[in-house]
Structure formats: C-alpha cells, structure tokens
Amino acid sequence: MQESSSVAELARSLKAELDRYPAGGKLPSSRALVERFRVSPVTVSRALAQLAAEGLVVTRPGAGAYRAEPRADARPAGDTSWQEVALSADAAAEIVPRAVDASGVLVTLAAPPPGVVEFNGGYLHPGLQPESAMAAALARAGRRPGAWGRPPTDGLPELREWFARGLGGTVTAADVLVTAGGQSALTTALRALAPPGAPVLVESPTYPGMLAIARAAGLRPVPVPLDTEGVRPELLTAAFRATGARVLVCQPLFQNPTGAVLAPARRAAVLRIAREAGAFVVEDDFARRLVHEDAGPLPPPLVADDQDGVVVHVSSLTKATSPSLRVGMLAARGPVLERLRAIHVVDSFFVPRPLQEAALELVGAPAWSRHLRAVAGELRSRRDTMAAALRLQVPELALPHIPSGGYHLWLRLPEGSAEAAFVAAALRAGVAVAPGRPYFSAEPPGGHVRVSFAGVAGAAEIAEGVRRLRTACDEVLR
Numbered sequence: 081m082q083e084s085s086s087v088a089e090l091a092r093s094l095k096a097e098l099d100r101y102p103a104g105g106k107l108p109s110s111r112a113l114v115e116r117f118r119v120s121p122v123t124v125s126r127a128l129a130q131l132a133a134e135g136l137v138v139t140r141p142g143a144g145a146y147r148a149e150p151r152a153d154a155r156p157a158g159d160t161s162w163q164e165v166a167l168s169a170d171a172a173a174e175i176v177p178r179a180v181d182a183s184g185v186l187v188t189l190a191a192p193p194p195g196v197v198e199f200n201g202g203y204l205h206p207g208l209q210p211e212s213a214m215a216a217a218l219a220r221a222g223r224r225p226g227a228w229g230r231p232p233t234d235g236l237p238e239l240r241e242w243f244a245r246g247l248g249g250t251v252t253a254a255d256v257l258v259t260a261g262g263q264s265a266l267t268t269a270l271r272a273l274a275p276p277g278a279p280v281l282v283e284s285p286t287y288p289g290m291l292a293i294a295r296a297a298g299l300r301p302v303p304v305p306l307d308t309e310g311v312r313p314e315l316l317t318a319a320f321r322a323t324g325a326r327v328l329v330c331q332p333l334f335q336n337p338t339g340a341v342l343a344p345a346r347r348a349a350v351l352r353i354a355r356e357a358g359a360f361v362v363e364d365d366f367a368r369r370l371v372h373e374d375a376g377p378l379p380p381p382l383v384a385d386d387q388d389g390v391v392v393h394v395s396s397l398t399k400a401t402s403p404s405l406r407v408g409m410l411a412a413r414g415p416v417l418e419r420l421r422a423i424h425v426v427d428s429f430f431v432p433r434p435l436q437e438a439a440l441e442l443v444g445a446p447a448w449s450r451h452l453r454a455v456a457g458e459l460r461s462r463r464d465t466m467a468a469a470l471r472l473q474v475p476e477l478a479l480p481h482i483p484s485g486g487y488h489l490w491l492r493l494p495e496g497s498a499e500a501a502f503v504a505a506a507l508r509a510g511v512a513v514a515p516g517r518p519y520f521s522a523e524p525p526g527g528h529v530r531v532s533f534a535g536v537a538g539a540a541e542i543a544e545g546v547r548r549l550r551t552a553c554d555e556v557l558r
Contacts, residue, residue, distance in 0.1 A: 086119055090127040093117065098136060101147040107137065109144055183518060185289045192512040197545035200512040201535025203403045204487070208455055208534065210401060213447040214438070221437035231433040233425050234258065235409075239440050243409045247393065249384030255413055257424055260431050261406035262366055262396035267293050268410060268427065269362050269392050270327070272419045274299050279323040281359075283311050285490075285519035285528070287336045290329055290364065301521035304328070308481050310335065310342030313349040320357040327360050332382055334367035337490045337519050337530045339483025347382060354390050360416070361386075363393045367486045369400035369452060370534075372460040375484035389414035397439055399487075400455065407431060407439040459487060462533040462542060469546040470531075474553050477529075487534035490516075492526055497557055499527035505552040511545045 235258025259265040276298030284303030332342035383393040396408030516528025
C-alpha cells in the first residue's frame with residue numbers, strides 16, 4: 081500500500097514538472113530522482129512506467145526517459161447514439177433481458193477514495209496476503225521446465241489432483257477442471273446448466289456477482305429464503321415445484337452475506353430434494369479457506385456426499401491469497417462434465433500455465449499451511465473486534481449472526497430506515513459499506529449493509545470505521 085501511494089505521488093510530481101522540458105527533452109536520471117525524492121529505484125521505475133503508459137514520456141533502455149512528443153489534435157467525438165437502438169433491438173424477443181447490472185460487484189472491487197475506511201472490500205488486505213510466499217512461488221514456477229508452454233485444457237494434472245484431494249469423498253482429478261477463478265467457474269456452470277429464460281433457484285440473500293452472471297445469461301433468479309442454518313428445505317421443495325427449475329445455486333459454508341452454515345440435517349435434504357426435482361446443485365464453496373480459528377471441524381463439501389452427479393462444485397484459491405491469483409476449479413460427474421469442459425474451452429481455452437504452476441508451488445510449500453493458520457487467527461480477532469465495537473457503539477444496527485468463517489458481517493437497519501441514505505451518509509463520514517439491496521433477487525425484507533473486516537489494516541482501522549458508522553447513524557437514523 082505504501083509503495084503504491086509513493087509511486088502515485090512521484091508520478092504526480094513528475095507530471096507537474098514536464099513543462100520544464102521540451103518535447104524530446106531528457107528527464108533527470110533515475111539515480112538523480114532517487115536522491116531528490118528520497119524514494120527507491122523501484123518506485124522511480126514504476127512512476128516512469130506509469131507516465132509512459134499515459135503517453136507523457138518515452139523510456140529508452142540504457143538511455144533514460146524523455147518527454148514525449150505532443151499528441152496530434154484529437155478527432156471530434158463521434159455519434160454513438162445508434163448503439164442504443166442496436167443493443168435494445170432484440171430485447172423484446174428475449175424472455176429475460178440480458179442487461180448486466182454490475183453495481184453489486186463493483187462496490188466490492190472499487191477502491192474507495194483516500195482516507196475512507198474500506199468496509200466494503202471482498203479480499204484480504206495486502207498485509208494478510210501471502211505476498212512473499214506468492215512471489216517465491218512465482219519465481220520457482222518460472223523456472224519449471226515447460227512453464228511457458230501450453231497447458232492441458234482441463235488444467236495441470238498435479239493441480240487437479242490437489243483440488244480433488246481437498247474435496248474428499250470419491251472425487252478424483254478426472255472430475256476436476258481448473259478455471260480462471262471462482263467467478264469464471266460460476267459463469268461456466270450457469271451457462272452449462274440452464275438455457276436463457278429458465279428459472280434458477282438462489283438463496284435469499286445471496287452473492288450479487290452470481291445474480292449478475294445469471295441475469296447476463298438471460299436466466300431468471302428465483303429467491304429461496306434461508307435462516308442461520310442455511311436454505312430452508314420446505315421452501316426449496318415449494319420453489320422447485322412452483323417453477324420447474326433445474327438448478328439451485330447455494331453456498332453451504334459461511335454463506336455470503338449472512339455467514340450461515342447449512343445444518344447437518346439439511347445437507348441430505350437439499351441433495352434429496354434436488355435429485356427428486358431432476359435438478360443440479362451448484363455449490364459455491366468460496367470461504368472454506370477463510371475459516372476462523374474458533375470454528376472447529378468443518379463439514380465436507382456437498383460434492384463429497386453426492387453419489388449421483390447432482391452437485392457441480394465451485395471453489396478457488398483467490399479469496400485466501402490475492403485478487404490477482406485467479407485460479408479456481410469446477411468439479412462434476414457424468415455427462416454434465418463434458419458440457420462444462422466444452423464451454424470452458426470455448427470461453428478461455430485454458431488458464432495460463434505460469435499461473436497454474438505458481439499455484440502449485442504455493443500450495444505445495446510449507447508456507448501455505450502457515451499462511452492459512454495466520455489468516456484463521458487474524459480473521460477471528462478482527463471479527464470479534466468489529467462485532468464488539470458494533471454492539472457497543474451502534475446497537476441500532478442488528479447483528480443477528482456472528483459467523484465462524486468468511487470475512488464480513490451482515491447488519492440489518494432499523495425498520496423503515498432508508499438503506500441508500502445510510503450508505504451515502506457512511507461514505508460522507510469516511511467509511512465505505514456494501515449496500516444490502518444487490519444481495520436480493522427480489523424485494524428485500526428490509527434495509528441491510530454488509531461490512532468487511534478483512535480489507536482493512538487492522539483493529540485500529542476497524543475501531544475508527546465503526547466510530548464513523550456512529551456518525552452516519554446520528555445523521556440518518558434519528
């Protein structure tokens with residue numbers, strides 16, 4: 081974080097001074113910039129690279145950096161209004177419009193303005209990421225024979241085997257496809273399992289990224305309410321009967337956003353109900369590697385208990401490592417695996433081999449288990465710090481469930497409160513939270529917000545963020 085801010089600051093300083101040099105004029109040497117601005121050579125190199133990417137300077141290896149020639153006058157903007165007609169012309173023929181609303185996803189991906197506490201993040205803070213271990217794994221992967229060659233389309237056999245061992249049951253490497261992260265795997269699964277216009281059952285509330293995938297594919301998400309023990313079997317049965325759906329998407333472990341874990345008695349019921357409906361269960365097991373230190377033994381994935389090919393399992397390494405380590409997997413049995421494979425190949429050919437090799441190096445190193453233990457302890461500590469601060473300082477925000485895994489808490493606003501107004505007030509107070517509305521596929525039962533404790537620097541920032549939420553409450557919840 082400090083390095084990136086130093087790069088941005090140096091780039092701004094250099095940009096402000098460019099007028100001192102004529103077009104084609106040479107800038108001071110890297111050594112001179114290091115001494116003048118008291119930054120590292122790496123910072124200077126990255127700042128110059130940023131200016132070069134913006135077309136403001138030209139770097140010449142061995143010679144230095146030069147001010148770029150001025151650009152020719154830009155052409156006047158064209159008229160793109162015709163696209164409104166082209167993009168909507170077929171909408172009347174679509175059973176479900178395939179317009180994409182990415183707002184629920186972007187709110188967890190967009191970096192908040194400087195000084196804003198990031199309670200809306202969906203990934204580990206850089207201080208929690210195994211950066212040294214990933215760097216070492218990437219370096220080792222680059223030296224592997226054939227590391228830059230074309231990998232098997234299903235993924236490296238060793239990586240598929242590692243994923244299969246983690247699932248247990250009778251799952252083998254032959255049942256596994258390596259994907260470019262969990263989002264890509266979910267996209268492949270939904271495209272494979274349901275045609276445009278079909279209903280797909282989803283937990284309510286649920287992950288907005290999955291709802292966006294479904295709608296972009298022309299599917300019709302149908303909510304099935306859940307409680308602290310997961311999706312409710314009696315409502316699931318009724319939803320299958322009423323809609324004729326052939327797909328259920330669920331997160332049985334530390335569900336996003338509620339943190340619920342599917343109760344043991346409901347696991348078999350969900351599989352049985354889906355099997356009787358002739359339907360697939362897409363199991364999004366996104367948080368298994370984000371277990372908290374006090375969680376106790378975890379239930380196995382649903383796919384481990386599935387003998388009939390009902391479950392299509394999705395998981396990834398991304399959440400427990402870095403947003404940029406986009407390596408995930410799909411596991412399935414039977415004819416559906418061939419359809420998943422075909423869509424995966426058509427969409428992306430394969431996951432880049434260097435990334436797969438780096439993932440193998442990472443999970444095979446002793447540092448991997450140490451990292452997971454450290455994350456488990458830190459997430460528990462942060463969860464407890466945030467929960468205690470919320471209950472003490474903002475008791476108006478109901479916290480019905482404290483999960484033992486994942487990276488966030490799900491809060492309910494007081495009855496009748498305006499969710500959008502609260503989110504806006506929080507941002508004005510200097511803390512970004514995720515609004516609850518995008519987590520519901522239909523009308524929500526009330527206002528909610530999701531607050532993450534994984535994307536901040538530590539306990540002090542959590543305390544400051546909750547203090548700012550108090551300010552937002554005082555403004556809106558009067």
